[in-house]
Amino acid sequence: MLSLQDNTILGQVGPRTMMGDLLRRFxxxxxxxxxxxxxxxxxxxxxxxxxxxxxxxxxxxxxxxxxxxxxxxxxxxxxxxxxxxxxxxxxxxxxxxxxxxxxxxxxxxxxxxxxxxxxxxxxxxxxxxxxxxxxxxxxxxMPGLPHIEWVGVTPEMRNIVRYNQECNWVQALEGDIDSSHVGFLHRGSLFRDASISRQDSDLLLYDTSPRWVVETTDYGMMLAAQRTTSDPAHDYWRINQWLMPYVTMIPTDLELRRAHGHMWVPINDVQTQVWCIIWSPTEELTQRERDNVQHGPMPHIATIDPDTGRLRATKANHFMQDRYLQRNTDLLSGIVGVREQDTAVVEGMGALADRTREHLGTSDIPIITMRRRLLRDAKALADGVEPLAASTGEHFGVRSWSALLESDKPFKENPRVSELMAAMA
Ligand code: FES
Ligand SMILES: [Fe+2]
Structure with missing residues (x-):
């Protein structure tokens, strides 16, 4: 829950507003x-x-x-x-x-x-x-441009799609910080999606209440979600990255071959430009993978209209929710398209979510941490302290990943974690 004052600060992006000033450092x-x-x-x-x-x-x-x-x-x-x-x-x-x-x-x-x-x-x-x-x-x-991983791969190794969302950018961004929704909202879509394998999908759905390791970093935040698996000796770990202020990196598959991320860019207080990027750190994407993003049997973005840059599934048509699919298949949302599913839940909160009425649980710790960081940096800037994350484009060169790790070793002490982190940094 946030105070009305903090909720307002969080949402305003215009010139001479606290968050607007912070955003203008990037x-x-x-x-x-x-x-x-x-x-x-x-x-x-x-x-x-x-x-x-x-x-x-x-x-x-x-x-x-x-x-x-x-x-x-x-x-x-x-x-x-x-x-x-x-x-x-x-x-x-x-x-x-x-x-x-x-x-x-x-x-x-x-x-x-x-x-x-x-x-x-x-x-x-x-x-x-x-x-x-x-x-x-x-x-x-003025800092250097951000050195995000997908910027450095060839155009053949990435696929970028953009569309608009009719709500404030922070609540749109929160969808990527909140990994616990994946096993519910996206149930029935995941293993068919362009950026996730069947194995990852099954692991995600096996444990729907992950434990979190949340670490604030120079660039923003590292979020590690720990899930139990059917093998008691191993846990499934998914590492998300939040690069301030609006870039997210969603975990790769276990083989580290496909990654996925977004940029949630404020158009104004109540509209957000969504950049959806799928990339491979190692190889070119196949034409089939590219096609699947918008036209697959279970597309990642099902209803984008290339002429307007908007989704055809909207609040007005209830995102084309299909109650038959909801009742008779594993598609909990009844909405086709991972992006449509996310858009339905965050746009439905209103143009600017009223966070004074929320009830946040332990699964919301990453969201709480992210909001605190934004508010802390915006308030500090109002007092003349420039944000560390904006000081250079260099420290954005991190990666997201997923791995099966021995469950008896604490996350931070597992040598495999340091190995993966170092390789990605
Ligand atoms: S020159 Fe007069 S309004 Fe532009
Ligand atoms: Fe989502």
């Missing part, structure tokens, strides 16, 4: 690079952290991001003409170069130097892993 992914025309193309509208923005490439192919707001009278710069060396606002012809500086002000007298004092608000943009990332924080402390 690079923010926002669109596939392929969606922005290569040279001197048309601006694309984007909303990120509650700010209305545009992105385009200038005549030299450099990415430019402006606030969608002309500093003259506030007309959307989206309508502007890309002249290669600058973007011209259609209202009174003011023109801004790629840094945002006003280069022409044809509506003012020729002798005026007013233009030297005006610039459009702009943010740096970088391309990485086929995705554009923006940095919306103070320029003097």
């Amino acid at each position: 690079w923010v992914p926002f669109i596939e690079a392929s969606r922005v025309e290569p040279v001197a193309g048309d601006p694309v509208e984007v909303e990120l952290l509650g700010e209305k923005l545009i992105v385009f490439r200038d005549g030299e192919g450099r990415y430019v991001m402006f606030e969608n707001f002309c500093p003259h009278r506030g007309t959307p710069l989206y309508y502007g003409k890309n002249e290669g060396d600058g973007l011209r606002c259609i209202y009174h012809g003011w023109k801004f170069d790629s840094t945002g500086a006003c280069m022409e002000m044809p509506s003012e007298p020729a002798r005026s130097n007013f233009k030297n004092k005006i610039s459009a608000k702009s943010y740096p943009v970088r391309e990485m892993a086929g995705i554009l990332w923006a940095y919306m924080g103070p320029q003097e402390i």
Whole structure:
């Protein structure tokens, strides 16, 4: 349970809010690079952290991001003409170069130097892993891009899909931190899913109330869930990673061949951009695996509409829940698609979950720890302390994994754990 005040702090992402300031210390992914025309193309509208923005490439192919707001009278710069060396606002012809500086002000007298004092608000943009990332924080402390594992593999080794979710980003993120829901909400979908093997699925369902080792780290949090197995000598361990503020890494299969993760990026207080990434650290994904993500017999994302970037299963149609499947198969949710299942439960909480009414149990310790970290860092930043996780992109190079470990050895003392952790770091 949270106080109303903390719940509000947690949810607000806009400028001059506590969490909004914290989020602006990190690079923010926002669109596939392929969606922005290569040279001197048309601006694309984007909303990120509650700010209305545009992105385009200038005549030299450099990415430019402006606030969608002309500093003259506030007309959307989206309508502007890309002249290669600058973007011209259609209202009174003011023109801004790629840094945002006003280069022409044809509506003012020729002798005026007013233009030297005006610039459009702009943010740096970088391309990485086929995705554009923006940095919306103070320029003097801009960190390097985050070195997440799937960024470093070839495009053939990963599959990335993006869609929007109609709720606050923290409750969307909480779904990945809360591994105890997997054996319930996703029952009946798991072993058919692109990122999990039959063996892992059976192990997950064998013990539905895992014990937790939760460790806060420089980059965020390591979550280890321990499950008993039918073999009393071995426990099944699943290691999740949370890379602040919105990146999650879900455990691989036991053979460490397939990994899976998300980025839960705030569009505004009540909408979230979901990036769903499946990758292999060791080999190329097969075409069949890629196809299965959206079109398999039990797809990971069943109803994505490529034109709108939204799911066709929505709150309004109860996520196409099928009561027949719920009653007559092992699909507890009756909802097809792992992402649809997650979306149904978190969107159903409301646009911004009311955490003053929750009753959290021991299985919620990871969520409690994650919220505390976000709130602690946001409040510390308000007091002038910069977040450690944002200090460098280097420490995000960790991995998630799963393993069968001897049950008589404590987790931290098991040499296999140090081996796996070291190999992943
Ligand atoms: S509003 Fe853009 S030039 Fe006047
Ligand atoms: Fe889930």
